[in-house]
Amino acid sequence: MALPLSYNWRNLFVRKLSTGLTFLLVTVVVFVLAVLLSFSEGIRASLAATGSPRNIIVLKPGSTSESTSVLTPEETNRLVQTPGIAQDAHGRLMISHELCVQTSIPRRDAKGNLANVAVRGVDEVAFDLHEVVRIVEGRRFEPGTQEVVVGRAAQQRYANLALGDEIALGRLLNRRFRVVGVFEAGGSAMESEIWAPRTIVADAYNRHLSSSVVLRLEDAALAGPAMDYINGPAVNLESKTEVAYYKDLSSKTREIVILTTVLITIMGIGAVFAVANTMYAAVDSRRREIAMLRTIGFSKRSIMIAFVVESLLICGLACVVGLAASLSFHGQRQDYLSNATWTVLAYELKVTPRTVLTALALAMIVGVIGALAPALRAARTQVIEALRKA
Amino acid sequence: MNADIELRDVYKVYRKGRIEIPVLEGLNLQITEGEFVAMMGPSGSGKSTLLHLMGGLDVPTAGSVRIGDARLETMNEQELTAWRSRHVGFIFQLYHLVPVLTAAENVELPLLLFHMSASERKERVATALEVVGLADRMDHRPNQLSGGQEQRVAIARAIVTDPDVILADEPTGDLDAKTSLEILNLLNLLNTEFGKTILMVTHDPKAAAHAKRVLHLNKGVLERDEMNGLFEATEASI
Numbered sequence: 001m002a003l004p005l006s007y008n009w010r011n012l013f014v015r016k017l018s019t020g021l022t023f024l025l026v027t028v029v030v031f032v033l034a035v036l037l038s039f040s041e042g043i044r045a046s047l048a049a050t051g052s053p054r055n056i057i058v059l060k061p062g063s064t065s066e067s068t069s070v071l072t073p074e075e076t077n078r079l080v081q082t083p084g085i086a087q088d089a090h091g092r093l094m095i096s097h098e099l100c101v102q103t104s105i106p107r108r109d110a111k112g113n114l115a116n117v118a119v120r121g122v123d124e125v126a127f128d129l130h131e132v133v134r135i136v137e138g139r140r141f142e143p144g145t146q147e148v149v150v151g152r153a154a155q156q157r158y159a160n161l162a163l164g165d166e167i168a169l170g171r172l173l174n175r176r177f178r179v180v181g182v183f184e185a186g187g188s189a190m191e192s193e194i195w196a197p198r199t200i201v202a203d204a205y206n207r208h209l210s211s212s213v214v215l216r217l218e219d220a221a222l223a224g225p226a227m228d229y230i231n232g233p234a235v236n237l238e239s240k241t242e243v244a245y246y247k248d249l250s251s252k253t254r255e256i257v258i259l260t261t262v263l264i265t266i267m268g269i270g271a272v273f274a275v276a277n278t279m280y281a282a283v284d285s286r287r288r289e290i291a292m293l294r295t296i297g298f299s300k301r302s303i304m305i306a307f308v309v310e311s312l313l314i315c316g317l318a319c320v321v322g323l324a325a326s327l328s329f330h331g332q333r334q335d336y337l338s339n340a341t342w343t344v345l346a347y348e349l350k351v352t353p354r355t356v357l358t359a360l361a362l363a364m365i366v367g368v369i370g371a372l373a374p375a376l377r378a379a380r381t382q383v384i385e386a387l388r389k390a
Numbered sequence: 391m392n393a394d395i396e397l398r399d400v401y402k403v404y405r406k407g408r409i410e411i412p413v414l415e416g417l418n419l420q421i422t423e424g425e426f427v428a429m430m431g432p433s434g435s436g437k438s439t440l441l442h443l444m445g446g447l448d449v450p451t452a453g454s455v456r457i458g459d460a461r462l463e464t465m466n467e468q469e470l471t472a473w474r475s476r477h478v479g480f481i482f483q484l485y486h487l488v489p490v491l492t493a494a495e496n497v498e499l500p501l502l503l504f505h506m507s508a509s510e511r512k513e514r515v516a517t518a519l520e521v522v523g524l525a526d527r528m529d530h531r532p533n534q535l536s537g538g539q540e541q542r543v544a545i546a547r548a549i550v551t552d553p554d555v556i557l558a559d560e561p562t563g564d565l566d567a568k569t570s571l572e573i574l575n576l577l578n579l580l581n582t583e584f585g586k587t588i589l590m591v592t593h594d595p596k597a598a599a600h601a602k603r604v605l606h607l608n609k610g611v612l613e614r615d616e617m618n619g620l621f622e623a624t625e626a627s628i
Contacts, residue, residue: 004502010490292486295447296500296547297475299468384442387482387559 002302003293008310015281022271022278023318026366029267030322030359035329036260037358038349043256046347047249050188051242052131053220054086058213058230061238065249066100066211067118071237076213078235084222085215088128094216096126099198101205103169105158117154118193119169121201129216132188138163138181143197149181151191156333161194169196170204187348189246214242268366275370279311283378290378291386300379307378311371312364319363326351393458393477393554393587395421395444400453402439402610413439414450415610421603423554426581426588428601435607437591438559444589445478445557446470458554475503479548479586483560485540487532487547493519494528497546504551518546521584522576538569545576549586556580558590562597574600 012019058079063069079095086094099121104114120126127133127140141147148167155161166176177196185191202208217226223241230239240248283290290303330351402414414436421427429437442448443455446462449470455462460473479500487496494515501511519525522542532540541561548556558577562570578600580586590601598604599618606614 002502003499004495006495007488007491014490288484288486289488292480292482292488293499294471295445295474295480297471297503299471383447387486388438 002309003298003306005309008306008313011282011286011310012313015278015285018278018281019314022274023314023321025274026271026315026318026363027322027325029264029271029366030319030363031325032267033260033264033362034323034326034351034355034359035349036256036263037355038326038329038351040256040260041350041352041355042347045350045352046187047189047246050132050185050190051244051246053223053241053243054217055129055242056082056215056217056223056226056230056239057242057245058215058237058239059211061236063238066098067102069211071210071213073209075235075237076210079213079215079230079237081234082215082226082229084217084219084226086218088125092125094125094129096122096129096214096216097198097210098122098126098212098214099201099205099207099209100211101201101207103173103194105160105167108157108159112159115158117158119148119201120190120193120195121198122195123198126195126214129214130185130190132186133183133190134185135181135183138179141180141195141197144199145197146175146177146200147180148177148194148196149183150179150194152182152184153187153191153333154194155182157192167194169194169201171206175200175204189249264362268362271366272370275311275315275366276373278314279307279371279374280377282310283307283374283381286378287381287386290381291383294381294383295387303381304375304379307375308368308371311375312367315363315367315370316360319360322363323351323356323359326355393423394456395419395555395587395589396454396456397440397443398454398456400440400443400450400455402436402443402448403451413610414443416453417610417612419605419612419615421587421589423587424581424585425603426578426601427590428598428604429589429591429607430593430595430598430604431607431613434609436610437605437607440607441557441559441589441591444555445480446474475500476551477554479551479553479556481541481544481548481556481558481561483563485532485537485544485564487540487543489532492529492531493524493535493543493546496532496543497550500547500551514550515546518550519543521549521580522546536569537565538572541565541569541573542576545573545580549580549584554587556586556588558588560591560593562592562594570594570597 059066059069060071076097080093088094101119102116103119105117106112107115124143135149136152138149141149150161160167161179163179163182165179167179169175169177215226217223227239229235230237293303329349332349397417397419400414400417404411404413417440429440431437439448443450444457446465449463457477460477462470465473497515497518498511501514516525519528522545524539524542524546527535527539535543561577562573565573574597577588577590581588592598602618604616604618605612
C-alpha cells in the first residue's frame with residue numbers, strides 16, 4: 001500500500017523555497033502554453049465556424065484563396081449542371097457568385113491605424129446559402145444600391161461602421177456606401193467582412209469577374225460527386241468543401257502550434273530539471289526516513305511512488321494555477337492578418353477543454369520525468385548504510 | 391507463530407572493492423521465544439550486523455538464519471520486506487519518526503501495509519500509544535515531543551503490528567539516564583507482560599542489565615553468553 005497523501009502533501013512545505021520556485025516555473029510554463037494554444041484555438045474555431053459541409057467553393061485552379069482567384073462567366077457557366085445543387089423556396093438553384101476585394105478602414109483604437117478589411121460582393125442568394133449569416137440589426141442591403149451590411153466583429157473593431165454611417169469604398173474610395181445592417185455569423189471569419197451588392201462592388205472596383213462561386217448542395221454526402229464533376233474536364237475548376245477551404249486558410253495556426261511546441265519543449269525541459277533538482281533535495285534530506293520506511297516494510301515501489309506523487313502534486317497544483325491565470329485571456333478579441341486573404345480576421349482567444357487537457361498532460365509529464373531519477377535514487381537507498389549514518 | 395531464533399554457522403563478509411572485511415565468523419546462536427537478550431561488544435564487533443541479519447535487513451554470506459519457520463537466507467529482497475512488515479518491530483537509536491506526521495500517524499505507518507479498515511487501524515494505534523503511555527500525545531508532531539516521548543512513539547510503532555520479535559538498536563543511546571530507565575522499563579513490560587522476544591544492541595552495561603541474557607561479541611565471534619541475575623556464563627558456541 002502506498003504512503004498516505006498527507007505524507008506527500010505536508011512534505012511539500014518542508015522546503016518551501018525550492019518547492020515554491022519549482023511550482024512557479026511550472027505555473028509559468030503552463031500559463032504560456034495555455035495562452036499560446038488559446039490563440040491557435042481561437043483562430044481555428046473562427047475559421048472552422050465559417051464553413052458549411054453542404055457548401056462547395058469553386059476557385060480558379062492554382063489559387064490559394066478567393067483573393068487570388070478570378071473566374072470568367074465562360075468558366076462558371078457549366079456549374080449549373082453540377083449534380084446535387086439545392087434549390088431555394090422559389091425553385092432557383094442555390095449558386096452564389098461572389099466577388100472579394102479589400103479596403104482600408106481605420107481601427108477604433110486611439111491610433112486609428114488602417115486595417116485591410118474584406119469586402120464581399122454578393123447577391124441575395126448568399127444570405128440563404130451561408131446559413132450562419134444572420135442579420136441582427138437593421139436589414140439586408142437592397143440589390144443595386146450603395147448599401148452595405150457589416151459583420152459584428154468588423155463593426156466592433158473598425159470606425160464608422162455603426163448603423164446609418166457612411167463609408168467610402170471603390171477603387172478610388174469615391175463611392176459612399178451606407179451601413180444598413182449588422183450581421184453575425186457564429187463567430188466565424190465572415191463576421192470580419194463587409195457585404196455589399198455584387199454588381200455595385202464590381203462597378204466600384206472595376207472588377208467584373210467573380211472571385212469564387214459557392215454552391216449549396218442538397219446534402220453534404222453529395223459533395224464528392226459534385227467536386228468530381230467540377231474538378232473534372234467538363235468544368236476544369238478547383239473545388240473544395242467550404243469546411244476544407246477555411247481549414248486550409250487556418251494554416252497560420254500551424255505556425256503558432258509549431259512556435260508553441262518549440263517554446264514549450266524548451267521551457268518544459270527547464271521545468272523538468274527544476275523538478276528533478278527539488279526532488280533530489282527532498283530525497284537526500286530524507287534518506288534516514290526512507291531507510292526507516294524500507295525497514296518497517298515499505299517496498300521500493302511504494303517509496304518511488306511516494307516521490308513521484310509528491311512531484312505530481314507540485315506540478316498538478318501549478319497546472320491549476322497556470323490555467324486559472326490563462327483564463328483571464330479567455331474571450332478577449334484579437335485579430336490577425338491572414339496570409340492567405342491579406343485581410344484582417346477577428347477571433348476570440350479560447351481556453352478550450354483541449355488546451356486544459358494538453359496543459360494537464362504537460363504538467364504530468366514534467367512531474368513524472370522530473371521525479372523519475374530522484375525517485376529511483378530514493379528506492380535504491382542503501383538501508384543499512386542510511387541507518388548507520390544516522 | 392513460534393518465534394525461536396536460530397543462527398547456524400553464520401558468516402558475514404563485507405566487500406570494499408577488492409578488500410574483504412569479515413564481520414561475523416561462524417556464529418551459532420539460539421534464542422528462545424519470549425527472551426529479552428542484550429548484545430554488547432566494542433564497535434565493529436558485529437552486533438549491529440547480527441541485528442540486521444535477524445531483522446531480515448541483510449543476508450548472511452554463509453550459514454542460516456531461522457526465525458520461527460522463516461529461513462531468511464533463502465528469501466529474496468521482496469520476500470524479506472514483506473516478512474519484516476509482519477514479524478519484526480524495529481526501534482532505532484534516533485527514533486526515526488517522520489517529522490511531518492503526528493505521533494498517531496507515525497504509529498499507523500506499519501499498519502498501512504496490512505489490509506485493515508481505518509477504524510481498526512485507529513483502534514490499534516490508540517492501544518499502542520496507550521501501552522507506551524502517550525495516549526494524550528496522539529496529535530503531537532515529533533518536534534513537539536521530548537526525546538523520551540519520541541522513543542516511546544517509536545516503540546508504539548514497533549509494537550502496533552503485534553510482531554513476534556522486537557529489535558532495538560541502542561534504544562537509549564540518545565537519552566539521559568532517567569529517560570533511559572523509563573524506556574528500558576517499557577521494554578521489560580513488553581517482554582514480561584506481552585511476551586515479546588526482544589533483542590537489544592547496547593553499549594551501556596546498565597541498559598544490558600535489564601535483559602535476561604547478555605551476549606558479548608568481539609571481532610565477529612560470540613565471546614560470552616551469560617544469563618543476568620543467575621551469573622551463569624556458558625561457553626560460546628562457535
